[in-house]
Amino acid sequence: MNLKLVDILSNLKFSKLKILSILTGIGLGSIGFKTLQIYLRRRKYRHIPGPKTKGILGFYIGNIVDIINLPKDKIFHDLIIQWANEYGHVFKYQLMDKIVVFTLDPEAIREIFITQLFPKHPNVYGIIGFPLYSRFLGNGLVTDLDHSRWRHRRNLFNPSFHKKSLVGFMEEFNLKSKILMEKFRTLADGKQMISILDEFNNMTMDIIATVGFGMEIDSINKDNQLKNYVFEGLRGFNRALIDPTLKVTFSGWSFIRNYRRLVSNLRGLGKNQILSRIKLIQDGSYLIDDLLTIMLKNNQNEQFDLEILIDDFVTFFVAGQETTANLLAAVLLEIGQKQQIVKKIKDEIDLEIGQKVDLTLEDVNKLRYLGCVIKETLRKWSIVPFMSRMNNVPFKIKNYDIPIGSNIQVSSYVSGHFEEFFPNAELFDPERFYSNKHEIKNYTYMPFGLGARNCIGQNFGQAKAKVCLVKFFQNFEFELDPEQSFRPIQYSAISPASKTRCKLTIRNA
Numbered sequence: 162m163n164l165k166l167v168d169i170l171s172n173l174k175f176s177k178l179k180i181l182s183i184l185t186g187i188g189l190g191s192i193g194f195k196t197l198q199i200y201l202r203r204r205k206y207r208h209i210p211g212p213k214t215k216g217i218l219g220f221y222i223g224n225i226v227d228i229i230n231l232p233k234d235k236i237f238h239d240l241i242i243q244w245a246n247e248y249g250h251v252f253k254y255q256l257m258d259k260i261v262v263f264t265l266d267p268e269a270i271r272e273i274f275i276t277q278l279f280p281k282h283p284n285v286y287g288i289i290g291f292p293l294y295s296r297f298l299g300n301g302l303v304t305d306l307d308h309s310r311w312r313h314r315r316n317l318f319n320p321s322f323h324k325k326s327l328v329g330f331m332e333e334f335n336l337k338s339k340i341l342m343e344k345f346r347t348l349a350d351g352k353q354m355i356s357i358l359d360e361f362n363n364m365t366m367d368i369i370a371t372v373g374f375g376m377e378i379d380s381i382n383k384d385n386q387l388k389n390y391v392f393e394g395l396r397g398f399n400r401a402l403i404d405p406t407l408k409v410t411f412s413g414w415s416f417i418r419n420y421r422r423l424v425s426n427l428r429g430l431g432k433n434q435i436l437s438r439i440k441l442i443q444d445g446s447y448l449i450d451d452l453l454t455i456m457l458k459n460n461q462n463e464q465f466d467l468e469i470l471i472d473d474f475v476t477f478f479v480a481g482q483e484t485t486a487n488l489l490a491a492v493l494l495e496i497g498q499k500q501q502i503v504k505k506i507k508d509e510i511d512l513e514i515g516q517k518v519d520l521t522l523e524d525v526n527k528l529r530y531l532g533c534v535i536k537e538t539l540r541k542w543s544i545v546p547f548m549s550r551m552n553n554v555p556f557k558i559k560n561y562d563i564p565i566g567s568n569i570q571v572s573s574y575v576s577g578h579f580e581e582f583f584p585n586a587e588l589f590d591p592e593r594f595y596s597n598k599h600e601i602k603n604y605t606y607m608p609f610g611l612g613a614r615n616c617i618g619q620n621f622g623q624a625k626a627k628v629c630l631v632k633f634f635q636n637f638e639f640e641l642d643p644e645q646s647f648r649p650i651q652y653s654a655i656s657p658a659s660k661t662r663c664k665l666t667i668r669n670a
């Protein structure tokens with residue numbers, strides 16, 4: 162009996178050692194494999210210029226070290242501008258073990274987005290669709306990687322964004338802007354600091370909920386589940402993009418668990434809304450042509466893929482809401498520093514529109530100067546940081562062969578800050594667009610993307626931004642908090658770091 166025990170113990174000792182050595186072997190093997198993989202990848206791209214990585218750590222994690230060392234007031238894309246100034250129209254950089262090819266070359270951009278219509282890169286849009294083991298935007302319109310399925314669905318959505326539908330949406334843009342202005346009236350004592358981005362986020366949320374999905378939630382005046390799920394979902398998503406420790410720490414895992422629950426709640430809400438609408442349409446009792454009805458009616462003869470309909474529900478809340486809110490907050494942050502621009506905007510509104518309350522699309526389209534202020538804000542802020550495509554065929558940029566399958570990135574923010582394209586790029590100057598001071602070259606300005614996969618909501622977003630701004634200037638004066646940051650912060654969108662803090666007073670009061 163005793164002898165047996167000794168045997169077992171010694172065997173156990175031996176197996177522990179064995180296990181340890183196997184594990185060490187696997188560990189070393191994986192490191193060796195990864196090292197070889199990174200080495201070969203770096204070699205494949207070594208003919209393309211780009212910033213050097215530093216030391217052994219740099220070999221493994223690439224230019225992440227440069228990002229970590231960025232000054233506090235700079236965003237990652239400021240670093241890319243610096244690299245563009247150093248290396249020119251095409252260069253590469255390394256993010257962890259992956260290589261990114263970046264270009265701001267107008268000719269190459271035309272090829273990528275128009276002539277060759279390269280697909281979206283799965284590494285990038287796959288993460289946006291399915292971050293942290295959850296289905297967020299899924300295969301919605303922004304992230305769909307299946308070209309023929311995307312084409313079919315884009316055709317279904319297109320009529321909802323044509324001018325005729327936009328004319329119908331104006332009523333909601335007016336109504337929701339009016340509700341926000343009523344709230345501002347209660348805050349406009351010239352003393353309270355308001356985080357204007359938060360307020361614009363509430364308004365754009367209410368607009369997309371109503372015109373998109375027939376949901377009246379009044380985020381401007383109260384908390385509600387949908388708003389919390391969307392805002393928290395975005396916050397989690399943003400953290401997923403920038404925090405590489407999430408998947409390897411206990412606190413990270415608990416965050417992921419909560420995040421997955423939240424996204425599943427948001428999708429559950431979307432599912433209920435879609436199912437009850439299908440029923441109403443089948444009963445013939447729902448007559449309002451919002452995005453959801455149009456989408457379902459157009460799809461009537463086909464099998465609905467419920468999960469994809471939910472993907473689009475989430476996609477429209479994300480793509481259609483925070484983009485316009487950030488744009489509005491950036492406009493006020495820029496012009497608040499230049500009273501002569503504010504005066505020009507007000508003069509134009511007074512002349513063309515006066516105190517008219519119910520604005521039409523024609524009214525806001527008369528505001529050419531305001532339109533140029535929005536264009537200049539989009540040049541300087543871009544809002545969407547970058548786009549990524551994959552060359553599925555051999556491709557050259559400026560005589561450099563780009564390996565097939567590369568992650569090619571383009572950024573309206575970087576092109577918009579590149580001195581060769583926009584002289585004195587840091588200066589906010591709507592005259593660039595108003596009086597065409599300098600020629601703006603094709604494919605150097607693309608805040609709404611390019612080609613077939615450009616932004617479906619660009620006219621929608623600009624019309625709603627204009628309605629809101631007109632009502633704001635008809636009613637209020639504003640003064641920026643001088644203590645705030647005037648710089649951008651970059652997550653899934655580029656937005657004012659301090660959310661544009663300002664005090665309001667009632668105009669002519």
Ligand code: HEM
Binds near residue numbers: 477488543547609621
């Ligand atoms: C300031 C406002 C906005 C900006 C700057 C903006 C920017 C963009 C950009 C750059 C893209 C292309 C992304 C890529 O190629 O990877 C895009 C796509 C898209 N945007 Fe917008 N957007 C804005 C407003 C909106 C609004 C209001 C909606 C909806 C109501 C919307 C819905 C979409 C959708 C669904 C796509 C995907 C289109 C497709 O692939 O077919 N966007 N947007």
